[in-house]
Amino acid sequence: KLYGYTGHTLAKMLVTVLTGIITGLFAVALTKTVGAITEWKLDVLAKTYEKDAPARTFVSFLLFWLIGSCLVTLATAIVQYWAPASAGGGVTLVMAYLNGNHVPNLLRFSTLISKFVGTVCAVSSGLPMGPEGPMVHIGACVASVITYMECKCLDGGIFNIFTNCFGRRKEFNIKEKLKILDEIVSDSDHREFVSAGVSAGISAAFGAPVGGVLFSMEEACSFWSRKTAWRCFIAATLSTFTIQLLNRSAQHGMIAFSNLNPMENKDWLLQLPFLIVNAGMAGLLGAAFNSLRMWLWKVRAVKSRHLLRILEVIGLVFLTSLVGHFFGWAAGQCKPFPDDWLNEGYGIRFNCEEGHYNDIATLFLSSQHHTIIKLFSVGHDDEISDVTKFVPAFSVGGLALFTTIYLGLFSIGAGLAIPGGLFMPSILLGASWGCFWGIVLRLWLPKWNIMPGLYAILGGTSMLAGVFRSAISLVVLVVEGTRGIDYLFGVILSVMMSNWVAHHIHHDGVYESELERIGNVYMLRDEPPHRLFTLTAEAIMATGVYGFRTIEPLSRILQVMRTTTHNGFPVFADEDSEEGGVSEAPSSQALVNFGTSSSNADVNGAASKVDPLSGRLEGLILRSQLLVLLQRRHFCDASGRPIGRDYSEQQELELETEMRTFFRHYFTHARYVSATAQPLDELKLDGVHAGSTTLDLSSLYIDLRPYMNRSPLTIRKDCSAARAHQVFINLGLRHLLVVDAHNHVVGMITRKDLDHAAGHGWWRISHMAEPPRNK
């Protein structure tokens, strides 16, 4: 201890700091790699135009497709064959994890690597995908890998590669160190670190530390506290600072633009109708994207068909290339290069003469990041005074065409088996609409102080709001990312307007829709769905709860554990209960009654039927605790006297530690395994050896009293289901027991039950959820 700081605090701080810095490094690596590959690709394409061959457009088309195909084949193959959890943006699943779901393999090292490589390939191949969503997932993975790595390497476990790096640390006082680390990776700590990773990821992607924290709070996290906030804040600041140190162009935000022309209040008021139309239309686009995307899910390839999934991605590259080249050739206008474009290597010459570029081909085929910046700065470069000479860098028709077609490509792209986020394409789509609208206005009202670039920024923002339905975090992200604090009002107006419009077209944001589609993830919202307000807890609870008496025969425990997949079991007062101190004496006649509620117990297989036990609630015991007790052969006889083991305080402490850290040690990335019969088989309880004597299995009991949770939270069966939802969510429960007035258990509410009850209510309007599966 040092000034109130223990090893815990320091270890946690170290994890937070490392998460921030390493996420920042990943972001830098991502940006640089994508930049290099894209530049190389465009160089290759540029060379084909120099030749005067008649089929140069066709050659360019083939080249674009070929290069793209190689890249995406690599990415999709990795995803399909190695790390399926890394497909898509990943934000949704991270949200589900932070909500309390166990998502298999989501935060493993392999997922991290696959996500990184896949994102590089996807973004640089020219698909309508961005690196922002994957950065969130990468941040979360980094946080998770760091926490588990440290422990594993000190345990000398799987991650032996890392053990060498930390070799020196291993010598000094490893036992002590281990104990500290044992404690820091509780579920809630881990969630905090993952939240910090999310903040670090998003802030690295946008160069916006405060926005990153707010994104984490508003969108990603279901549980938030002051401590989490500080952790996110530190990680986000460090990751942004890392990226700014290593990548000079990022110093003023990732999509910064210069030449700010501040607008007067008068102008804001005058242009208010135009701005509202701008935001409203972008909101419509966002909602249209969401709807289109949901509809396209019906025709996509099934997850398990590996080759089909790969072909799907290659098909999209083909489509992108085809569309870009065809419209560039058919409708593209040749314009002379502005001064700064050539230096920056932006603009695609295509079929134009030397010193000119084809605007449609440029929009479709060049790097999205660059295109966004160029759209944002349309109309900023020239002086406001020479209104007549305005020549936009992109033609009005070109922008309209691009907006329409890109919406389609984007909708197809979102959901393929390749890592890639929705932020960047959303911004690009919104910006191209805004720019179109701004240029139209500018040409129509040349005397007004209309900046198409501003409309592009606000269009991009509105599109994001329409797609994601976030509010404050989005405002801060955009303001920080563009450094356009003078346009704060426009940004706020756009976000509100677009949210409002989009909400009336498509009810949910993209994350909610996706969660709904996944189906086997139980995402619980902060506020109870409307449907629950008219139900009671009794109506939504699961019956067929299996319970134990305080001292239960081993045989029954084993049978229940084998035939059910429940993770929590209520413990009931025993007939010959030794619970003293209860002043009210009788009322023990009715304590145990068998078989009242075995109606829909989901018993697996053909195993023999066990009667669910019911009675007055005494406590709750978890499957993991039972597994530890079994593994330690912690048996007793019918009256609770220990058999075949000595009691020592040290042993008891170790037992409790093992119970606390059970999942971390045995089932970190595969918790669902613990509910199967497999761990029971591994225990080899058939010939039980305790010390030197062989014990008879049928005469053994387990005393649950010292280990059960003696005061589980309960609700009455006539309580409102909405209240049950509130209790469940606000206290972060996993099992909520439903009791009657006599404190007898009548059912249990779990995450699954709440999700089912909300079924077709609030956020499942589209009826598309698959039936839940137990993996």
Added chain:
Amino acid sequence: KLYGYTGHTLAKMLVTVLTGIITGLFAVALTKTVGAITEWKLDVLAKTYEKDAPARTFVSFLLFWLIGSCLVTLATAIVQYWAPASAGGGVTLVMAYLNGNHVPNLLRFSTLISKFVGTVCAVSSGLPMGPEGPMVHIGACVASVITYMECKCLDGGIFNIFTNCFGRRKEFNIKEKLKILDEIVSDSDHREFVSAGVSAGISAAFGAPVGGVLFSMEEACSFWSRKTAWRCFIAATLSTFTIQLLNRSAQHGMIAFSNLNPMENKDWLLQLPFLIVNAGMAGLLGAAFNSLRMWLWKVRAVKSRHLLRILEVIGLVFLTSLVGHFFGWAAGQCKPFPDDWLNEGYGIRFNCEEGHYNDIATLFLSSQHHTIIKLFSVGHDDEISDVTKFVPAFSVGGLALFTTIYLGLFSIGAGLAIPGGLFMPSILLGASWGCFWGIVLRLWLPKWNIMPGLYAILGGTSMLAGVFRSAISLVVLVVEGTRGIDYLFGVILSVMMSNWVAHHIHHDGVYESELERIGNVYMLRDEPPHRLFTLTAEAIMATGVYGFRTIEPLSRILQVMRTTTHNGFPVFADEDSEEGGVSEAPSSQALVNFGTSSSNADVNGAASKVDPLSGRLEGLILRSQLLVLLQRRHFCDASGRPIGRDYSEQQELELETEMRTFFRHYFTHARYVSATAQPLDELKLDGVHAGSTTLDLSSLYIDLRPYMNRSPLTIRKDCSAARAHQVFINLGLRHLLVVDAHNHVVGMITRKDLDHAAGHGWWRISHMAEPPRNK
């Protein structure tokens, strides 16, 4: 209904919008009035310097004191004799209200007016007080007054003045309208509106809409939801926009500065140690202020001594005037006016010759707002290249002197009986320290790119962090307020550093310290205090819970209500219980046992002793519900048949509506009255008339079953107290029943109990809380 919008939604939206706009108008009026008075005062002072009389300094000193005294006497008199709730900053009490406390008169119309007038007087009299804290309170009052006003005026109640304005509305469909408004002012709705008012207030004060929302979230609100966030967002945006429309100088933030010289990453790294020292020292200053302020409470005048309180404030004006004039005369340096100062009317000539100003007198005596802006822009005006010619506007010694003395004045000022906030003086103090440090560094290292103005900004920010201990909201407020987004990293670094340093000197922020001092407000934190982790619910609960049977004699109900001040009563299962459907039959012998836990029941007066009733819990009934039942003469006989009343569905609905809106109709601003015997006396139950027959009081019963909450949340007595705290806070409870394993009530936990249990724990380290009083 229109697109899913009901009258409710529209009425709520109207309230939100009005709150935003009116708060903005108040902010504009405040700024303009303060500006006008200050200007007039400085003009009067300036005239004295023009005469060449030998005692001109003395005359100026007297004039400053006199004008200030008149102003503050007015303000303090209003506060002391009319609206005591408007003293101080007000943020603390608003926080307490939003946490769930009832603070008498906090949000009344009189408080609003007194706060406004008082703040104008306090700020313009030259005291070290700012308008930001009061703006928060004003915003909250505006929100509250609007909600209650609408209802009252339509009821034709007290606010008859307003009835005339809304006369037209009264005609059309008043009954319908009333019902809608009845519902929107539930406690939680009202809290939402007050939260929105807080956001509007702070964002109007700083010109920072996002910052306002975040302040509301991070500091002020204990309950937060997506809906609240949107409401705050709308109100904050509207208030900021209102102020920017009416007050052109506020367009780019309230304390905006131009001439930004962005710093390179290299410079940030090089100056890192200096910045850390800057922030650390400012954090120390903040902690010192908090400690000094807490210590000074011991020597302040008692609240009830009106004249003494007024003299105290006049004394501080005297001190300010004396210090300013004495040091201006003794140590002030005469410097030539910079170009822009004369135009802006900034700078005090004092005893200097024409065209010069006295720097110390200027620091002490001019408007704080102006001084802050000047400090922030030191070193911005000149080019970085001519390093040798740097002549700061304030001398190093002057700034050091000012920092030291102002800390004292500020500490004395915080806690007087006059409205006034801590934000502005904190910024001024921090800025003067930062400016001092920056100028010292600049003179020491002339070759480095050191901007004292930047150090002043960061110093002010750090000081705020040290005083208030907020994080994200502060960063956003400062960045939005100063439009200095390029200095984001410095701001984040300063806030973190200063928080860390200040936390080690003085444990709590200024709000927490003040809440602790107030003593009779029970502020519960989100996270349970450490002390509760080692206690069980049984250890902290209040025993002596009075309960009723489901059908209870009227006489006992009246006796219990007269002799206790409890607000919630458990209802126990009756011996001849008609509750069917419970399958477990016996266990009714031990249901009712008297007098087991009447140990420390706080029975008031010499009334006859009533035995607390205990037994198996059936439900919970509130005092307000009982009052309604009594007022409606809702009696029955021993078997539950109604006496002297007919049953009709319409009546039942009205009864339930009255129960829901009980406090709004009868005890809006004085809820504590409902727990006294007064409302019972007013009911005149002695000769009970029901219809035309006079009934015998002793044969009457009340059937509680249809009205009680049938599924109150309970916890087991051996549950951890920390868990109880979590349940209480996260679900927003007011009564939490503690039961044993048989569902028999053994005690109850209320806000007071939790606060007492945390007593000398987490946030009450200083042992200064007065014993709680029941008002």
